Each structure stands twice: as structure tokens, then as C-alpha cells.
Amino acid sequence: xxxxxxxxxxxxxxxxxxxxxxxxxxxxxxxxxxxxxxxxxxxxxxxxxxxxxxxxxxxxxxxxxxxxxxxxxxxxxxxxxxxxxxxxxxxxxxxxxxxxxxxxxxxxxxxxxxxxxxxxxxxxxxxxxxxxxxxxxxxxxxxxxxxxxxxxxxxxxxxxxxxxxxxxxxxxxxxxxxxxxxxxxxxxxxxxxxxxxxxxxxxxxxxxxxxxxxxxxxxxxxxxxxxxxxxxxxxxxxxxxxxxxxxxxxxxxxxxxxxxxxxxxxxxxxxxxxxxxxxxxxxxxxxxxxxxxxxxxxxxxxxxxxxxxxxxxxxxxxxxxxxxxxxxxxxxxxxxxxxxxxxxxxxxxxxxxxxxxxxxxxxxxxxxxxxxxxxxxxxxxxxxxxxxxxxxxxxxxxxxxxxxxxxxxxxxxxxxxxxxxxxxxxxxxxxxxxxxxxxxxxxxxxxxxxxxxxxxxxxxxxxxxxxxxxxxxxxxxxxxxxxxxxxxxxxxxxxxxxxxxxxxxxxxxxxxxxxxxxxxxxxxxxxxxxxxxxxxxxxxxxxxxxxxxxxxxxxxxxxxxxxxxxxxxxxxxxxxxxxxxxxxxxxxxxxxxxxxxxxxxxxxxxxxxxxxxxxxxxxxxxxxxxxxxxxxxxxxxxxxxxxxxxxxxxxxxxxxxxxxxx
Amino acid sequence: xxxxxxxxxxxxxxxxxxxxxxxxxxxxxxxxxxxxxxxxxxxxxxxxxxxxxxxxxxxxxxxxxxxxxxxxxxxxxxxxxxxxxxxxxxxxxxxxxxxxxxxxxxxxxxxxxxxxxxxxxxxxxxxxxxxxxxxxxxxxxxxxxxxxxxxxxxxxxxxxxxxxxxxxxxxxxxxxxxxxxxxxxxxxxxxxxxxx
Numbered sequence: 001x002x003x004x005x006x007x008x009x010x011x012x013x014x015x016x017x018x019x020x021x022x023x024x025x026x027x028x029x030x031x032x033x034x035x036x037x038x039x040x041x042x043x044x045x046x047x048x049x050x051x052x053x054x055x056x057x058x059x060x061x062x063x064x065x066x067x068x069x070x071x072x073x074x075x076x077x078x079x080x081x082x083x084x085x086x087x088x089x090x091x092x093x094x095x096x097x098x099x100x101x102x103x104x105x106x107x108x109x110x111x112x113x114x115x116x117x118x119x120x121x122x123x124x125x126x127x128x129x130x131x132x133x134x135x136x137x138x139x140x141x142x143x144x145x146x147x148x149x150x151x152x153x154x155x156x157x158x159x160x161x162x163x164x165x166x167x168x169x170x171x172x173x174x175x176x177x178x179x180x181x182x183x184x185x186x187x188x189x190x191x192x193x194x195x196x197x198x199x200x201x202x203x204x205x206x207x208x209x210x211x212x213x214x215x216x217x218x219x220x221x222x223x224x225x226x227x228x229x230x231x232x233x234x235x236x237x238x239x240x241x242x243x244x245x246x247x248x249x250x251x252x253x254x255x256x257x258x259x260x261x262x263x264x265x266x267x268x269x270x271x272x273x274x275x276x277x278x279x280x281x282x283x284x285x286x287x288x289x290x291x292x293x294x295x296x297x298x299x300x301x302x303x304x305x306x307x308x309x310x311x312x313x314x315x316x317x318x319x320x321x322x323x324x325x326x327x328x329x330x331x332x333x334x335x336x337x338x339x340x341x342x343x344x345x346x347x348x349x350x351x352x353x354x355x356x357x358x359x360x361x362x363x364x365x366x367x368x369x370x371x372x373x374x375x376x377x378x379x380x381x382x383x384x385x386x387x388x389x390x391x392x393x394x395x396x397x398x399x400x401x402x403x404x405x406x407x408x409x410x411x412x413x414x415x416x417x418x419x420x421x422x423x424x425x426x427x428x429x430x431x432x433x434x435x436x437x438x439x440x441x442x443x444x445x446x447x448x449x450x451x452x453x454x455x456x457x458x459x460x461x462x463x464x465x466x467x468x469x470x471x472x473x474x475x476x477x478x479x480x481x482x483x484x485x486x487x488x489x490x491x492x493x494x495x496x497x498x499x500x501x502x503x504x505x506x507x508x509x510x511x512x513x514x515x516x517x518x519x520x521x522x523x524x525x526x527x528x529x530x531x532x533x534x535x536x537x538x539x540x541x542x543x544x545x546x547x548x549x550x551x552x553x554x555x556x557x558x559x560x561x562x563x564x565x566x567x568x569x570x571x572x573x574x575x576x577x578x579x580x581x582x583x584x585x586x587x588x589x590x591x592x593x594x595x596x597x598x599x600x601x602x603x604x605x606x607x608x609x610x611x612x613x614x615x616x617x618x619x620x621x622x623x624x625x626x627x628x629x630x631x632x633x634x635x636x637x638x639x640x641x642x643x644x645x646x647x648x649x650x651x652x653x654x655x656x657x658x659x660x661x662x
Numbered sequence: 663x664x665x666x667x668x669x670x671x672x673x674x675x676x677x678x679x680x681x682x683x684x685x686x687x688x689x690x691x692x693x694x695x696x697x698x699x700x701x702x703x704x705x706x707x708x709x710x711x712x713x714x715x716x717x718x719x720x721x722x723x724x725x726x727x728x729x730x731x732x733x734x735x736x737x738x739x740x741x742x743x744x745x746x747x748x749x750x751x752x753x754x755x756x757x758x759x760x761x762x763x764x765x766x767x768x769x770x771x772x773x774x775x776x777x778x779x780x781x782x783x784x785x786x787x788x789x790x791x792x793x794x795x796x797x798x799x800x801x802x803x804x805x806x807x808x809x810x811x812x813x814x815x816x817x818x819x820x821x822x823x824x825x826x827x828x829x830x831x832x833x834x835x836x837x838x839x840x841x842x843x844x845x846x847x848x849x850x851x852x853x854x855x856x857x858x
Contacts, residue, residue, distance in 0.1 A: 235746050242741055344816030356808030364801035371797040381793060384735045386743065386786025393801050521717065 003068055006056025007147040010097075013049035013104070014137040016042050020130035024123035025195070036123035040111035043126050046133065047101075047108035054088075054101050057146050061088050067153035070094065070146045076159035076578045078549040086170035087160045092294060092310070093146035095173060099290070100136050102174075102181040106210070107133065110185065117206065124192035125185075132184055135317045143310050159549065159578030168228030172221060176248060179218025180286040183251055185210035186258060187283035190276045191325055194332040199276065204266035207279065209637055211262060215255045216633030222248050223626030231586050236597045236614045238513065238622055241390045246369040247289030250362055254282040257358035260351045267413060268340040268348055273333045274355070280329060284322040285362070291318050292369075343415040350408035350416070357401040364393040402456050402507060405500055406463020409493075410470060424470045428462035446515035453511035460504030464497045495636030499629045506625025509593075512618035519615075523608040533615035535596065536560045537569075542609060550574045552585070555600045555609055559589055566591070571598040571611070593620040716753070718760050727760045730772055734759070735786050743786060 020042040027035025060068050061084045064077045074091040075084060089095040107129040114122050140146070189207045193199040225248070230238045239245065258278040264271045291314040342348040368385045376382055406428060410421035436455030443451070469475070471493070472485040518533045526541035540556040554572040558565055569587035576583065587598040594617045601610030718724040731745035736752040744752040744759070755776070762772045776784050788794045 237746075240741065344812065344819055349812075349816075353809075353812060356805065356812065360801045360805035360808065363804045367797055367800045371794075375793060375797075379793065382781070382783045383788045383794065384741075384783055384786050385788060385797065386733075386735060386741065388733050388787035389797075392787070393798070397801060397805060 002056050002059050003065065003147045003149070006053040006060075007145070009049040009052040009056070010137065010141060010147075013046050013053065014134065014141060016046045016049065017104075017130045017134040017137055020046065021127050021134050023127075025127035028120045028123040028127075028195075033119065036119050039123045039126035040114075043104070043107040043111040043129070046130070047104040050097075050101050050104045050137075054097055057094060057097060058085065058088050061085070064157065066155070066157050067149050067151070068146070069148045069150045072150060072154055072157045074160050075157040076549060077156060078578075079160060079165070080548050082167070082170060083160055083165050087164070089173050090160050090164040090169050093140070093144045095177075096136070096140050096144050096294075097146055098173065099177055099181060100133060100140060102177045103129070103133050103136065103184060106182060106185050110210075114206075118202075120196065121189075121192055121203070121206075124195050125188045128188040128191045129184065132188070132321065135320070139310075139313055139317065143313050157578070159576065162550070162574065162576040162579060162581050162583045163232060165549075165576075166228065166232060168224065168232065172224045172228055174221075175217050175224055176221030179214050179216075179221050179255075180248070180251060180289060182210060182214025182217060183255055183279075183283045183286050185214065186255075186279040187321075187325070190279035191328065193276060193336075194325075194328045197332055197335050199265075199272050199336055201266050201269050204262045204275065208259070208262050208266060211255065211259055211279075212633050212637055215252070215259055216630045216637075218248070218252050218255065219626050219633070220630045222252060223623045227623050230619075231588060236517070236519075236586075236599070236612075236616065238510075238619070241368070241387045243369050244289070244293050246365050246390075247285075247292045250365050250369075251282050251285040251289060253358050253362040253365065254278060254285055257355045257362070258282050260354050260358075264348050264351050268342065270340050270342060270348055271352070272336045276333060276336070277329060278355075280322075280325045284318070284325075285366075287314075287318045287321060291315060340414070342413070345411065345418050346416040347408065347411045347413045350404070350411050353404065354401070354408060357397055357404075361394060361397045361401070364397060365390070368393065399453070399456060402460045402503060405460055405503065406466055409464075409467035409496055409500075424466045425459075425463050427469075428459050428466055431462050432456070432459035443516060450511055450515035453515070454508055457504040457508035457511065460507065461501045464500035464504065468493060468497055490639055492636045492639040495632045495634070495639065497632070498635060499632030502625045502627070502629030502632060504625070505621050505628055506623075509618050509621025509623075509625060513616045513622065517614055517616040517619070520613045521611070522613065523606075523610050525606075525608045530613065532596075532613050534561060535566070535615070537596075537598075537613060539609065539611070545572070547574065549578065550576045555587070555598075555611065557587065557598060557611075559596060567596065569596060569598045571600045573600055590620070593618045593624070595619050716756055716760065718764065723760075723763050726769065727756070727763050730759050730763070730769060731756055733773065733786050734776060735784050737780060737783060 020039060023035050024039035024042075027033070027038070057070070059065075060071050061075055062081070064071065064075060064084070066072050066075075070091060070093050074094070075087050079087065083090075087094075089098040107126060110117075110122070110125060110129070114125075117125075186207055189203065189210070193203055222245075225245070226238050229240065229245075230236065233240075258275065261271045261275045261278055265275045291311065294310055294314060340348075368389055372383050372385055406425055407418070407421050410416075410424045411418070432455040435458045436451045439451035439454050468486075468489065471489060472482045474482050477485075520530055520532050522530050524530060524539040526539055529536050529538045531537075536559070538558045538560065540558055543554045543556055545552050545554050552572045552574040554570045557569045557571075559567040559569060567589035569589045571587035572585040574583045574585055575581070584599055584601075589596040594615065597614040597616055599612045601612075718727060728745060732743050734744045734755060736742045736744045736747035736749055736755070738749050738751050739747045742752070744755045746752075758776070759772055762775060767775065773785065777789075782788065788797060790798050
């Protein structure tokens with residue numbers, strides 16, 4: 001009965017979504033306040049219904065209701081409780097329901113927190129948002145119903161894929177979806193602006209918090225996924241340029257570009273047409289990601305619920321929304337009035353350059369991901385595009401971007417002074433040069449360019465805070481004066497600084513872990529010792545250790561440094577009973593920001609165990625950088641300017657003297 | 663195309679995994695091919711790909727072999743290089759690469775040999791040819807056109823600027839006086855202007 005309630009709630013939500021996508025938009029055209037006023041209650045009701053549906057599915061998982069096909073296929077009564085919860089979205093149907101839940105959550109948030117949005121804009125935005133949810137609710141109900149029953153119900157389920165039985169599953173997809181789906185808000189705002197044919201700074205001020213929220217979550221989601229793959233897949237790699245990873249990276253890149261161009265729109269009313277296009281493209285890339293993951297057109301280690309029929313359905317949704325919005329864009333964009341003029345060397349100019357680089361980077365990932373598919377469709381020829389391609393196209397675009405990144409915040413709006421900006425960065429540049437020399441002088445091995453990578457990373461970190469040093473006149477004015485200025489600094493300045501610094505942190509992690517990681521592939525018998533990067537690792541033997549729904553064979557390694565035991569690592573192999581699938585679990589010991597990483601192979605006949613041992617210096621910086629970036633996004637969100645929302649026209653220019661520069 | 667992709671996955675099911683895997687998919691055949699593919703999609707146990715016994719004695723040659731291994735695709739797997747894969751084919755290729763390296767082939771010769779044998783599909787870094795021009799060219803083209811466009815615009819503006827009327831001496835003095843009176847961040851500043 002509970003499952004049927006969930007199903008019914010979903011159908012009701014679809015009905016409300018259809019109403020919401022028609023009535024408010026119509027009301028906005030007819031200037032009918034009653035019809036426009038329907039948008040908010042409908043959005044909230046839609047969220048409540050989808051939440052009920054999601055709760056019903058969760059209930060079925062937690063109680064192991066094996067009369068539901070979805071639960072049979074993806075759960076097991078012996079599965080630990082946490083995976084019964086997270087297993088809800090560890091499959092196609094459930095994860096799609098989570099997708100929809102987050103979509104309608106954003107709609108409800110706009111309804112609740114968007115009280116001071118202009119009524120017509122709000123009606124249009126919620127209308128467009130409902131069009132998206134209509135499409136996806138239809139998709140769930142027609143092709144991917146999670147509430148389908150089986151009769152007779154089997155006694156036991158087939159268990160969740162062992163790879164997904166990991167805390168990562170509880171965190172990674174929700175974060176990622178909050179990011180992906182969050183960009184739907186930017187999309188809805190953009191389409192609403194196009195329908196209205198009007199767009200101004202208030203619009204950008206409204207869009208930015210949503211984009212920033214989505215971006216922050218996506219940043220964390222991608223990082224979380226990367227860390228999960230790192231410890232779970234057993235190769236010690238943190239990014240595989242897998243199509244599905246790329247699918248999440250593309251909206252991140254274009255979303256980053258969107259954040260920056262929206263700043264220009266908000267401050268200077270320039271780049272309107274471009275910002276709208278980016279908003280449309282970013283969500284289009286999110287939809288493309290959804291399509292790639294679920295359609296099976298690309299082979300990927302992530303691809304799940306591969307079903308051509310569903311792929312076609314998502315392709316139709318993708319075509320309708322991307323095609324429709326781009327057509328609307330072509331028709332209406334020329335009517336948008338361009339705003340303020342600016343000189344090439346200015347904050348706006350720097351943000352334009354930023355967008356050029358980010359667009360090129362997005363294109364590199366896009367073409368690399370889809371080219372094999374397109375070429376095969378066109379000529380039948382099969383080619384592979386792998387990590388070496390991305391490393392040699394994406395890298396050379398991102399590195400210069402990181403190098404010029406610190407200049408942007410130091411340039412003034414309208415007309416900046418590049419010499420002045422450069423003077424502000426002298427200290428950062430000096431630190432970077434000294435660090436590069438030190439690394440080149442003292443660290444042995446690795447590619448010759450690696451120290452420069454570290455230097456660029458440090459330059460990005462130090463340069464990120466140069467604007468704050470500059471604006472508080474730190475070291476130049478009396479300390480008390482600087483402190484007062486520091487207090488008056490808008491939190492969004494700190495936000496930008498942290499986000500930029502996070503990029504540098506990640507870069508350093510990537511460079512160090514790639515260039516100076518050392519590795520040994522050995523076969524050890526119990527009692528044997530191997531040396532790696534100053535550590536001695538002794539293999540103590542294999543131990544059997546049963547888990548709740550698997551058997552595992554753990555290789556126990558004692559790590560010594562100079563004779564003293566500093567850690568143990570326990571890579572393992574697990575055999576999951578229900579699926580009869582075995583899985584390697586890596587063993588990791590953390591030393592500061594560096595990690596010792598061990599993975600096992602099957603025991604060999606001669607009594608030795610195959611081990612792949614790696615030492616990855618500073619590897620944790622890769623993910624720490626993402627956390628710093630997300631922290632920056634949070635700071636920016638906390639800015640007063642965004643909290644108070646978009647003031648009405650008359651009040652839009654309060655006390656100019658206090659108006660913070662970005 | 664979709665079918666071929668699925669087939670590839672199914673092949674990898676057989677190729678990369680041991681016997682234990684076959685029983686399970688058969689049991690749940692009634693759930694349809696989709697599920698089998700689902701299982702196949704996740705069906706890889708990476709463990710350690712390069713096996714201890716395979717490595718060359720000479721660390722220099724071995725390093726070269728590893729670098730080459732990262733450029734080569736394990737054709738029965740999904741987006742895995744031969745260095746990352748457990749599949750028997752990947753092992754064969756790793757041994758083959760090491761054999762060629764040991765006999766004195768240059769990196770290019772090894773790659774050419776494997777391409778002749780297995781086709782372009784084996785290369786994870788597609789060679790620059792007519793068919794891959796767009797692949798290699800798109801991102802640099804966007805970057806190039808964008809930056810050139812920006813520079814052209816900047817250059818044009820620079821040329822225009824002298825024609826803009828500059829302040830007369832009297833105007834300049836008045837401005838200075840105004841600035842001095844208003845002080846920093848005076849009300850004369852337009853909103854959003856930068857204050858330092």
C-alpha cells in the first residue's frame with residue numbers, strides 16, 4: 001500500500017507540474033495575478049508529493065520489501081542499514097527519483113524564498129521549472145517506474161552492486177545532483193528572461209545565488225566522486241577522464257564561466273546575451289551528462305542502467321529543452337539591450353578572458369568525450385580518446401588560466417591598470433619563483449616542468465589574497481586602519497579569494513601526486529619487507545575477516561619509518577555473497593597530506609601475494625582544494641548583498657559609498 | 663551503435679572476469695539484457711593491473727613500457743589503458759610492449775606496430791589526421807579565435823581613444839577640487855565603482 005501511495009503521489013505531482021507549467025506562464029502574459037499566484041503553492045505541493053514518493057521508496061528499501069522489482073534488483077536483507085538508505089539512489093529508477101526530488105526542491109525554494117521576486121518573473125521561472133519536472137516525471141512514470149511490483153515476490157534480493165556499497169554512495173550522488181539540477185534554476189531564469197525579453201542587473205542578482213549554490217555542490221560532488229574512485233577502484237588514480245566524469249566536469253566548467261559572466265551582468269549590465277547563453281548551455285550540459293550516464297551510448301565504468309529505450313527518451317528531453325531554449329534565444333537575444341561599455345583592460349575584460357579560456361576548456365572536454373561517438377556514426381571508424389588526449393589539450397588551457405586568474409580581482413571595473421595589478425602580485429610572484437626553484441633544487445625525479453606547476457599553484461593561492469591585501473592596505477596603512485578595512489570587506493571578496501586559492505591548492509595536489517608519486521609492484525611472501533619512499537613495508541600475511549554480507553581476505557602490512565612502526569595498511573579483497581562478485585579494497589595510510597596506498601591481487605600459487613604499493617605526496621590537496629572552493633562559494637552566498645536579494649528599482653542603489661566592488 | 667556498446671560490455675564481462683561471474687547473470691536472465699549489462703558495466707575488479715612478474719629488469723626500459731602502456735587501450739575493457747586492466751588481453755599487450763621495447767624499438771615504433779595490428783582504436787591519444795582534425799582543433803580554435811577577437815577589440819578601442827575629448831585644463835582642475843572635497847568614496851562615485 002505504501003508503494004502504491006508513492007506511485008500515486010508521483011502521478012499527482014505530474015498533474016500539478018503540468019498545471020504549473022501552463023497556468024502561471026499564461027497568467028504572466030494575461031497579467032492575471034491570480035494565475036501567476038498559483039505558481040508558488042503548486043511548486044511547494046509538487047515538492048511535498050515527490051518527497052512522499054521518495055519516502056515511500058525509501059521505506060520499501062529499509063523494510064526490504066521484495067515485492068518491488070527495484071528493491072529485489074538492488075537490495076538484500078543482510079545489507080547494512082546505511083546502504084539500504086543510500087541504495088535507494090544506487091540504481092537508475094531511484095537515482096532518477098532523487099534527481100526529480102532535487103529539481104522540485106529547487107522550485108519550492110524559489111517559491112518560498114523568492115517573495116520579493118517580481119511577480120511575472122517568478123511566475124515564468126516556476127513555469128519553466130515545472131516544464132522540466134513535467135518531462136522528468138513523465139520519464140520516471142513511463143519508462144522507469146521504481147514502484148513496479150513483482151509477483152510472486154522473491155524471498156531474497158539480489159543485493160546492491162558491491163562497488164556501490166560504500167559511504168561514497170550516500171554522499172556523492174546527492175551532492176552531484178544538487179549541482180547538476182541546481183543549474184536548472186539558471187536555465188529557468190534565463191528562459192524566463194527571454195520570454196519576457198527583458199533582463200537587468202536585478203535578474204543577475206537573482207540568478208547568482210542559485211548558480212553559486214549549484215556550483216558549490218557540484219564542486220564538492222565531483223571531488224567526492226574523485227576521492228571515491230581513488231580509494232575504491234584500486235588504481236590510485238584520482239581522475240580517469242571517463243565519459244561520466246567528463247559529463248560532470250563540463251557543467252562545472254561552463255557553470256564557472258557563468259558565475260563570472262553573471263558578475264559582469266550584475267555590476268555593469270554588460271555581457272547579457274552571453275550570460276543567458278551560458279545559463280542555457282550549462283544546464284544543457286547537465287542534461288547531456290544525465291543522458292550519457294543512462295543511455296549507454298558511451299562505454300564507461302560508471303554507466304549504469306544502460307537501456308537504449310531510456311536513452312532515446314532522455315535524448316528527446318534533451319533535444320526539446322536545448323533546441324527549444326536555443327531557438328527562443330535566437331529569436332529573442334538580439335532584442336536584449338547591451339549595457340555598460342568597458343575598456344579591454346578592466347575587471348570586465350578579465351572576466352571576458354576568463355570566459356574564453358573556460359569555454360575552450362569545456363570544448364576540449366566536450367569534443368574528447370563525444371568525438372569517438374560522432375566519428376563512428378559518421379564513418380564507422382572507431383577511435384579511442386583517453387587520458388593522454390585530455391592531458392595534452394585540457395592542461396595547456398587551464399594552466400595559463402590559473403596564471404592570469406589572480407590579475408582579474410585586482411583590475412578595476414570599466415578601466416583597469418595592468419601595471420598596478422602586477423605590482424599587487426609582486427609578492428605572490430616572488431613566493432612562486434622561490435618555491436619553484438626550491439622544488440626544482442631539492443626534489444628529485446619527476447618531469448622537469450613539475451616544479452613550475454607547483455609555482456603556478458602557489459602563485460594562484462597567494463595571488464588570490466592579493467586583492468584583500470590591496471584593499472585593506474595591509475602593511476602600508478597602520479594596523480588598526482587595515483583591521484577596520486578588513487571588517488568592512490564584503491564576504492564575497494573573501495569568497496572569491498578562497499575559491500581562487502582552492503584552484504591553486506588542487507593544482508598543487510594534482511602536480512605533486514602525478515609527478516612524484518612512487519610505486520612498486522611486488523609479490524611478497526609473509527614476513528618479507530619492501531622499501532618505498534623512505535618507508536619499509538612488511539607483509540604480515542593474509543587474514544580472513546568476514547563482513548556483514550561479504551567475506552574478505554585482508555593483507556596486513558606494517559609500515560615502518562626508520563625502524564619505528566608508523567602505520568598499518570590493510571588492502572583487501574572482498575567476495576560479496578549475493579552477487580558472487582569480488583572487489584578490491586585499497587588500504588590507505590595518511591601522513592599529513594600525503595598517502596601510502598596499497599592494493600592487492602589474488603594470492604598466487606607460490607604463497608606470495610601480489611601488491612601494488614604507491615606513495616602519493618600531497619595527494620589530499622586535490623580534494624582539499626575543492627573543499628576550499630566550496631567554502632569560498634559559501635562565503636560568497638553569505639554576502640549581505642545576496643541575502644537581501646534584489647531590491648526594487650528605486651531602492652536598487654543604496655548608499656553608493658558602501659557599495660562593495662566585487 | 664548502442665548495441666555494439668552493450669556488446670563490448672558483455673564481452674568485457676567474459677574477458678575480464680573469471681568463471682564465478684557467469685552463473686549469476688544466467689540466473690537472472692528473466693530480468694532482461696539490461697540487467698546483465700548493468701552488471702557488466704560495473705564488472706571489473708581493477709586490483710593491480712601490471713603484475714609483478716611482467717616487469718622488465720632494466721628500470722629505464724620498464725619506465726618506458728609503463729609510459730607506453732598508458733597510451734594504449736585495453737580493447738575489450740571500458741576506457742581502461744592496458745596498464746590499468748586485469749583482462750588477459752591487456753596482459754598480452756603489456757608483454758608485447760615489453761618485448762618490443764626490449765628488442766630496441768623506439769616508442770613510436772612500438773605504437774606503430776600495435777596500430778598496424780589492432781587499428782587506431784588501440785591508441786588512447788588519437789593521431790592527428792584528417793578525421794581527427796576537429797577533435798584536436800576545436801578547443802585551440804575557440805581559444806585562439808576568442809583571444810584574437812579580444813585583442814582586435816582591444817586594439818581598435820585603443821585607436822579610438824585619442825579621438826575622445828580629453829579634459830581641458832580647467833576641467834581637470836575642477837575635477838581635482840571636487841575629488842579633494844568629496845574625499846574617497848564620495849557620493850559622486852557611480853554605484854559599483856571600485857574603491858580602494
